[in-house]
Amino acid sequence: MIRLERVTKMYRTSTRPALDRVSVEVGKGEFVFLIGPSGSGKSTFLRLLLREDVPTRGKIWVTDLDVAKLPRRKVPRLRQRIGVVFQDFRLLPNKTVGENVAFALEVIGKSPSTIRKVVPEVLELVGLEGKADRMPHELSGGEQQRVAIARAFVNRPLVLLADEPTGNLDPDTSQDIMLLLERINRTGTTVVMATHDHSIVDSMRRRVVELDMGRVVRDEAHAVYGVGR
Amino acid sequence: MRTDFVVREVATGLRRNVTMTAAMVLTTAISLLMVGTGLLAVKTIDATEAIYSDRLEIRVALTQDVSTADTDCTQPICAGLRSTLENSPLVAGVTYENQQEAYERFQELFAGQSVAELARPQSLPATLRVKLVDQDGSTEAGAAAVKQAMENQVGVRTVIDQRDVVAKLFDFLGGVRNVTFALALVQAVAALMLISNTVQVSAYTRRTEVGVMRLVGATRWYTQLPFLVEAVITGVVGAVLAGVGLLVGKVAFIDSLLAGIAQNGVIPPVTLADVLTVSAYLVPIGAVIAGITGYVTLRLYVKV
Known part of the structure; x- marks a missing residue:
């Protein structure tokens, strides 16, 4: 589903590569934690998968798309296969919950009838049934993140990328969000989640890819965050 | 979309x-x-x-004595000038306007204004009005030729190219x-x-x-x-x-x-x-x- 082959990313502003010969393969339906301290390259990793940036060297495959060589006009095709969730939710403040989710479908040209059918379904999946007409500021942080997940998942992407999705949430709410991501993972969606949160990684016992200074220092199945960290 | x-x-x-x-x-x-x-x-x-472009003409104003003496351009000086002009291939036509006609047109042009009342037929020159042949949209060459041929001729007071005014x-x-x-x-x-x-x-x-x-x-x-x-x-x-x-x-x-x-x-x-x-x-x-x-x-x- 996702394959990186000796991917190196240099930024002009830094002499040290943000990613240094990283090779990782993630299969269909896998759940992977991407961990490591700030500046270890987690965000760069996710940006490269989304083609927000291109690698300096190496190859990246997402499904059957050669991400680094993808022509600009085909980038939307890649992004329609990937859902993304962020720490800061990134909801549109002047649109209701339902409109926020519908927006993601509208802008890729889905028909109004499809949108009317699919949006309530996904809101129910994330546990927000009956809240379609609320505004984002009327919701708690956990609920806002559910809206963001609903929006990322509504087009049924093959891959869900989550960049510190629990970073702004308290531990209990974080656990709820993890349950939701697990549920989405069980539908066959590959989930890659970048996080700092020890307790979540430890309690989930999933595959862990650890980055440090842009290098993969650990890639372990059913792992914990790490001893002494 | x-x-x-x-x-x-x-x-x-x-x-x-x-x-x-x-x-x-x-x-x-x-x-x-x-x-x-x-x-x-x-x-x-x-x-x-x-x-x-099709209205503009060159006016050859005649001197006072010729203007007064000749009412139909049959006397030698005017007739000579006229035939010179008519023989030029650049000239499409020549008409003669005597003092009386000039006066009438003047009255028409300045009707109601004080100059109209002051003017007398004798104070206006008779003119030869020369229409030029349009050559590739320009009458430049004809105008120059007419000016050259008429200026300083006996009986000619001035040559007025209307195009200069316009x-x-x-x-x-x-x-x-x-x-x-x-x-x-x-x-x-x-x-x-x-x-x-x-x-x-x-x-x-x-x-x-x-x-x-x-x-x-x-x-x-x-x-x-x-x-x-x-x-x-x-x-x-x-x-x-x-x-x-x-x-x-x-x-x-x-x-x-x-x-x-x-x-x-x-x-x-x-x-x-x-x-x-x-x-x-x-x-x-x-x-x-x-x-x-x-x-x-x-x-x-x-x-x-």
Whole structure:
């Protein structure tokens, strides 16, 4: 589903590569934690998968798309296969919950009838049934993140990328969000989640890819965050 | 492409920056108004030139003694001059206007003015009115030849080329046209920068939306079209305002200013049809220029 082959990313502003010969393969339906301290390259990793940036060297495959060589006009095709969730939710403040989710479908040209059918379904999946007409500021942080997940998942992407999705949430709410991501993972969606949160990684016992200074220092199945960290 | 989506986004965008939008519309309107004025000036100049090119003649005014003595150009001096002119291949025709005829025309021309009462037939010269052959749209060569042949001849007082008189009018109109075009150019640069700036501000205020659109895989058309349509709408509205401005200008200003000379056929009137035609040109011009500016701005300055 996702394959990186000796991917190196240099930024002009830094002499040290943000990613240094990283090779990782993630299969269909896998759940992977991407961990490591700030500046270890987690965000760069996710940006490269989304083609927000291109690698300096190496190859990246997402499904059957050669991400680094993808022509600009085909980038939307890649992004329609990937859902993304962020720490800061990134909801549109002047649109209701339902409109926020519908927006993601509208802008890729889905028909109004499809949108009317699919949006309530996904809101129910994330546990927000009956809240379609609320505004984002009327919701708690956990609920806002559910809206963001609903929006990322509504087009049924093959891959869900989550960049510190629990970073702004308290531990209990974080656990709820993890349950939701697990549920989405069980539908066959590959989930890659970048996080700092020890307790979540430890309690989930999933595959862990650890980055440090842009290098993969650990890639372990059913792992914990790490001893002494 | 979902039109309702684009319509909604454009409406939101235009509403969000009302003052910016208004500034953009007005600047566009003023620059297009000037372009329109320039175009009308060009049209008037062309029409005026057309009127005069077949009306203009060279007048060979005869001296006082010949004028008084000869009423039908049969006496040797006048007849000699006349045959010289008629034998030239550059001359289309020669008519003789004696003092009495000159006086009548003078009365007609200056009817109601005090000079008409002061003039006497004897004080006006008889003239040979020379029509020139049009050679490739120009009578330049003929005029020069006639002048050369007639000046300093016995019996000739002066040679008047009417085109010299009209040339001053053309110079003036040409000046008006150049100044309007120059002002229009400056104004157009301002309009372009405003459009570009507005597109950037518009993109900035909607960066969250645009960010979400990019992430969920919206195509360039979806992300950029609302901004382009916004720019084009302001361009079109500006052009329409410019058209209205031209119309108002014609009715309120040009019509009264040119009323006298246009009625006498000295210069052609600026017709309603002219104004409407020029206005109709301005709309696509405004739309295309605004659209191109918007597109270039999005390409260069906005990561969409």
